[in-house]
Amino acid sequence: xxxxVSRRDVLKRVGLAGAAAAVPIDALxxxxxxxxxxxxxxxxxxxxxxDAVVARxxxxxxxxxxxxxxxxxxxxxxxxxxxxxxxRETYREGLxxxxxxxxxxxxxxxxxLSLQNQxxxxxxxxxxxxxxxxxxxxxxxxxxxxxTLQGTFGDxxxxxxxxxxxxxxxxxxxxxxIATANDQRMDSAPAPTHMSAYDYSMFGKKKP
Amino acid sequence: xxVTLKKTNVVVVGLGATGGVAALPLAQAGLDVIGLExxxxxxxxxxxxxxxxxxxxxxxxxxxKANREIPTHRPTASSxxxxxxAIHPMMNAVGGxxxxxxxxxxxxxxWDFKVASETKRRYGASRIPKGSTVEDWPFGLxxxxxxxxxVEYEIGVSGKAGNIKGxxxxxxxxxxxxxxxxxxxxxxxxxPFTEMxxxxxxxxxxxxxxxxAAINTRNYQNRTGCAYHxxxxxxxxxxxxxxxxxxxxxxxxxxxxxxxxxxxxxVTTIEVGSDGRVSGVNYIKGGTEYFQxxxxxxxxxxxxxNVRLLLLSKSKAFPNGLSNNHGQVxxxxxxxxxxxxxxxxxxxxxxxWYGLPAQGVAVDNWADDNFxxxxxxxxxxxxxxxxxxxxxxxxxxxxxxxxxxxxxxxWKAFIKQYADGSxxxxxxxxxxxxxxxxxDLDPNVKDPLGYPVCRITxxxxxxxxxxxxxxxxxxxxxxxxxxxxxxxxTPMGTMxxxxxxxxxxxxxxxxDTNVVDRWGFSHEVxxxxxxxxxxxxxxxARNPTLTAQALAWRTxxxxxxxxxxxxx
Numbered sequence: 001x002x003x004x005v006s007r008r009d010v011l012k013r014v015g016l017a018g019a020a021a022a023v024p025i026d027a028l029x030x031x032x033x034x035x036x037x038x039x040x041x042x043x044x045x046x047x048x049x050x051d052a053v054v055a056r057x058x059x060x061x062x063x064x065x066x067x068x069x070x071x072x073x074x075x076x077x078x079x080x081x082x083x084x085x086x087x088r089e090t091y092r093e094g095l096x097x098x099x100x101x102x103x104x105x106x107x108x109x110x111x112x113l114s115l116q117n118q119x120x121x122x123x124x125x126x127x128x129x130x131x132x133x134x135x136x137x138x139x140x141x142x143x144x145x146x147x148t149l150q151g152t153f154g155d156x157x158x159x160x161x162x163x164x165x166x167x168x169x170x171x172x173x174x175x176x177x178i179a180t181a182n183d184q185r186m187d188s189a190p191a192p193t194h195m196s197a198y199d200y201s202m203f204g205k206k207k208p
Numbered sequence: 209x210x211v212t213l214k215k216t217n218v219v220v221v222g223l224g225a226t227g228g229v230a231a232l233p234l235a236q237a238g239l240d241v242i243g244l245e246x247x248x249x250x251x252x253x254x255x256x257x258x259x260x261x262x263x264x265x266x267x268x269x270x271x272x273k274a275n276r277e278i279p280t281h282r283p284t285a286s287s288x289x290x291x292x293x294a295i296h297p298m299m300n301a302v303g304g305x306x307x308x309x310x311x312x313x314x315x316x317x318x319w320d321f322k323v324a325s326e327t328k329r330r331y332g333a334s335r336i337p338k339g340s341t342v343e344d345w346p347f348g349l350x351x352x353x354x355x356x357x358x359v360e361y362e363i364g365v366s367g368k369a370g371n372i373k374g375x376x377x378x379x380x381x382x383x384x385x386x387x388x389x390x391x392x393x394x395x396x397x398x399x400p401f402t403e404m405x406x407x408x409x410x411x412x413x414x415x416x417x418x419x420x421a422a423i424n425t426r427n428y429q430n431r432t433g434c435a436y437h438x439x440x441x442x443x444x445x446x447x448x449x450x451x452x453x454x455x456x457x458x459x460x461x462x463x464x465x466x467x468x469x470x471x472x473x474x475v476t477t478i479e480v481g482s483d484g485r486v487s488g489v490n491y492i493k494g495g496t497e498y499f500q501x502x503x504x505x506x507x508x509x510x511x512x513x514n515v516r517l518l519l520l521s522k523s524k525a526f527p528n529g530l531s532n533n534h535g536q537v538x539x540x541x542x543x544x545x546x547x548x549x550x551x552x553x554x555x556x557x558x559x560x561w562y563g564l565p566a567q568g569v570a571v572d573n574w575a576d577d578n579f580x581x582x583x584x585x586x587x588x589x590x591x592x593x594x595x596x597x598x599x600x601x602x603x604x605x606x607x608x609x610x611x612x613x614x615x616x617x618x619w620k621a622f623i624k625q626y627a628d629g630s631x632x633x634x635x636x637x638x639x640x641x642x643x644x645x646x647x648d649l650d651p652n653v654k655d656p657l658g659y660p661v662c663r664i665t666x667x668x669x670x671x672x673x674x675x676x677x678x679x680x681x682x683x684x685x686x687x688x689x690x691x692x693x694x695x696x697x698t699p700m701g702t703m704x705x706x707x708x709x710x711x712x713x714x715x716x717x718x719x720d721t722n723v724v725d726r727w728g729f730s731h732e733v734x735x736x737x738x739x740x741x742x743x744x745x746x747x748x749a750r751n752p753t754l755t756a757q758a759l760a761w762r763t764x765x766x767x768x769x770x771x772x773x774x775x776x
Contacts, residue, residue, distance in 0.1 A: 057615040063624045083265050119616065126614070145615060146605075153600040154260040169620075170627035172561055172600040175257050177446065178435040179562030184596060186400040189559050189628070202446065203256040 041080040041088060042095075047073060049095045052111045054148045056118050065165040067152050075151030075160030076144075087143065094140035097132040098125065104132075157196045157207065164194045175200070210490060210497040216242045216468075217775070218767070219489055219502035221475045221517065224304020225753050226739045226760040227508025228453025229359060233761055235466035237768035242500060243458075244473040244491055246273035247300030250307060250454070255444035259599040262308070262443045266295035273300050273474055277655040279512045281704040283667035284644065290704050292653075297707045298510050302471055303454025305510070305707065306753070307444045310565040311422040311451065312593075313365045314750035315356045315758075318385040319576040321345040323640075323746050326577060327587050335587055337671040340640045341540050343745055346717045346726035349385040355758035355765075357388055360420075362460075363451035364428045365754070366393035367420030381417045383572045393425045396434060401558045401631070402569040405594045408690035414573045419593065421566035422451035422754070431455060440564035441597060473498075476659065478505055478530055478736070480523035485776075486530070486736045492657075503775040504767060506737040508760065511541075511709035512662040514742040515647045518713070518723075520659055531730040536723045537713060538647035541666055544708030544747050545590075545637040548676040548700030552687030553609050557628040560598040565634070568595030574682050575749035576638070586671045588638025590679035591749040592686065594631060603627040609694045633683050637675055639668070639710075639747045645703065647712050666703035676700050708741075708752055715743040715759075727770075728763030735774055739763050 058067035102110035128138035151160030174193035274296035370380025395418035488501035519529035612622035645666035716722030719731035
C-alpha cells in the first residue's frame with residue numbers, strides 16, 4: 001500500500017486529519033509541484049481540483065492503486081492540449097463550477113473537503129443536481145469520468161496508466177502482437193507484457 | 209476552371225470494400241480503370257494496437273472526408289434531430305472500411321432474397337408489416353452463388369460450409385443455401401469460452417457453428433494467418449491477415465496495369481451530358497479541381513455517400529439529382545437492427561482479452577424464417593453471435609449489472625473482480641424498408657465545401673422491436689444455460705448513422721420502385737453503375753459486406769460482358 005501513496009497524498013491525509021493549518025502554504029506547494037510534473041494545459045489550481053476528483057472516481061484503496069497512481073490527471077492535462085483540445089473550455093468552466101459548488105454546498109474548496117464530502121459533491125454532479133453548471137453538472141461529470149477511465153486504462157503512451165497500474169488492476173495481460181491458443185485459455189490468463197503499443201518497434205516510428 | 213484529364217473507360221468512385229472488388233474484373237478484362245479514393249494508402253505500421261487511438265479517437269484521424277460530412281439523423285420527419293455523431297462509423301482509405309471492419313463475411317440465407325413472396329406464401333399477405341416497401345430481389349441466392357464463391361476465394365474467407373450442393377454438414381451452418389464448394393480456408397479457431405458457449409447451446413437443442421471471416425487462418429495468397437492479438441475492431445491488421453481490398457483485389461488489379469489509383473481524391477459531383485448519359489466525375493485533390501471523363505461511372509462509396517453524390521449531381525436531364533426522375537434515390541433506406549444486444553456476466557474470468565469479433569460461435573435457429581413464425585407476431589429474426597474480444601478501457605467501462613455504482617471504491621472492487629467476466633453478444637436482426645424511412649440532403653448542415661450532408665429520417669418499427677425482444681430473450685436463455693449469473697439487455701436505440709446501412713439506390717426490375725436494374729445499372733442512366741449495400745433491398749440477419757462485394761463483382765462482370773451496349 002505504501003508504494004502507491006505519494007508524498008502529496010500523505011500531506012493531503014495529514015491535512016484531512018486536521019493538521020493542514022500547521023503546514024505552511026509555501027511548503028505544501030513546494031512538495032506538490034515535483035510530484036505532479038509540468039502542467040501542459042491546466043492551471044495549478046485546476047490541476048489541484050482535478051487531482052482530487054480523479055482520486056475519488058478511482059480511489060487508492062484496499063483493491064490497489066487508483067487514478068492517482070495511474071496519473072489519470074496527467075493524461076487529461078496532456079490530452080486537453082491535443083486530441084481533447086475541444087474540451088479545454090469545458091474543463092475550465094467545469095472545474096471552476098465544481099469548486100464553487102463545493103464552497104456553496106459544503107463550505108470549503110473541493111480539495112479541502114473530507115473524502116465523504118467530496119463524494120457527496122461528486123454524487124450531486126452525477127445526479128445533475130449541482131448548481132452553477134452551464135449545461136448541467138451530469139454532462140461534466142460524465143466527461144471527466146470517461147477521461148479518467150481513458151487515463152487509467154489507456155495505453156501508457158498518452159501519459160496515464162503509469163507503470164501499467166490500470167491494466168494490472170483489471171487483470172489485462174497487456175498488448176501482444178500474437179496471442180496463442182494457450183493465451184486464450186479460460187483457466188489462466190498469460191503473464192502481463194507491460195508494454196505500450198509503441199514499445200513494439202514496428203509501431204514506435206509512427207507515434208500518434 | 210477544372211483541369212480536364214484524359215478520358216478513361218471506367219471511373220470508380222471509392223476504392224473500399226466494394227469499389228476495390230469491382231475494379232478487379234474490370235481491369236482483368238482489359239478496361240482502363242481509374243479508382244478515385246478520398247483516403248490515403250495505409251500500411252501495416254499504421255495499425256498499432258492502441259485502443260485509445262482506434263476506438264475512442266476515430267482512427268485513422270488523417271484525411272477523413274467521412275468525418276467532415278457525418279449524416280444528420282431524425283427518427284421521423286416531425287421529430288427533433290438526434291445528437292450528431294462526432295466520428296463517422298466508416299473510414300476513408302484505399303481499402304476503405306474493409307481495413308478496420310470485423311471482417312465477418314456471410315452469405316445471405318435463401319429466404320433473404322424472397323422475404324415478400326415467402327412471407328405471403330407461408331403466412332399470408334397480412335404478415336407483411338404495414339408501411340413496409342419490401343420487395344423480393346430480382347433473383348435468388350442461386351444467381352449470386354458463383355459471385356460469392358469468386359469473392360470468397362479472391363479475398364480469402366475462412367469458414368466451414370454447412371451445405372455443399374445440397375449435402376448438409378452439421379459442422380457448418382445447416383440453414384445456409386447450397387454452395388458449390390468448401391471455403392478456401394478452415395474457420396478461425398474457437399476458444400475454451402466459445403466452446404463452453406457452444407456446449408450450452410447444443411444442450412438447448414440449438415445448432416452451433418463457427419462464422420465465416422475474411423481473415424486468413426493459414427498462409428493464403430502470400431498473406432499470413434491471423435495472430436488473434438485482439439485489435440481487429442476498428443483497427444487494421446498489422447500482418448495483413450485480414451483480407452481488406454487494400455491487400456487483395458486492389459493490388460491485384462493494379463498488377464494488370466489497367467487500374468490507376470488516385471488517393472486523396474474528393475469527388476464532388478457526377479457530370480451529365482446533353483444526351484442524358486454520364487460523362488465523368490468532378491473531384492478535388494490537393495486544392496485543384498479536376499474533371500475525369502469516362503465511358504462509364506461506377507459509384508462505389510458508402511450508402512450515405514452513394515445517395516448524396518447522386519442527389520448533389522443535378523442537371524437539366526436530372527433536376528432532382530442523378531437517376532432520380534422517379535423519386536427513388538434515398539428511398540427504401542434501412543439500417544441493420546444490430547444494436548439491441550445482450551451482455552452476460554460470468555462468475556469467473558473468461559479470458560476474453562485476446563481474439564477478435566470474428567472468432568466466435570453462431571446460432572442461426574432464430575434467424576430469417578428458420579423457425580415457424582405462425583405463433584409470433586413478427587417476420588424475420590436474428591443471428592446470435594458470441595465471440596472473444598475485449599480491450600481494457602471498454603472493459604473498465606462495463607455495465608455493473610446494478611451490482612455496483614459507476615465509480616468509487618465499490619465500483620473499483622466490482623471491476624477488479626468482473627472486468628474479464630462479461631461477454632457482449634452480437635445480435636444481427638432483420639430490418640425491413642418502410643415508406644417513411646429515407647435519406648435526403650440536409651437543408652441546413654453542410655460540409656466544409658458547402659455541400660449539404662446526407663440526412664437520415666428513419667426509425668425502427670414494431671416488427672423490429674418485437675423481434676428484438678424475441679431474439680434477446682433467446683440470448684439471455686443461452687447465457688444463463690452456460691452458467692452466467694446475470695444477463696442484461698441493451699436498448700436497441702434508433703436508426704442513426706451506422707456501419708450496416710442499406711438501400712437508397714435499391715436494385716429491382718421495377719423502375720418505379722428501384723434505382724438500379726438487376727445488374728446494378730441505373731434504370732435512367734445506362735452508363736451509370738452503382739455498387740455497395742445501397743442496392744440491397746433486404747438486410748438478412750448477418751453482416752452485409754460479402755453480399756455487397758459479390759454484387760459488385762457481378763455488376764463489374766456484367767459491364768465487361770456488355771461493354772458495347774453500356775459504354776456505346
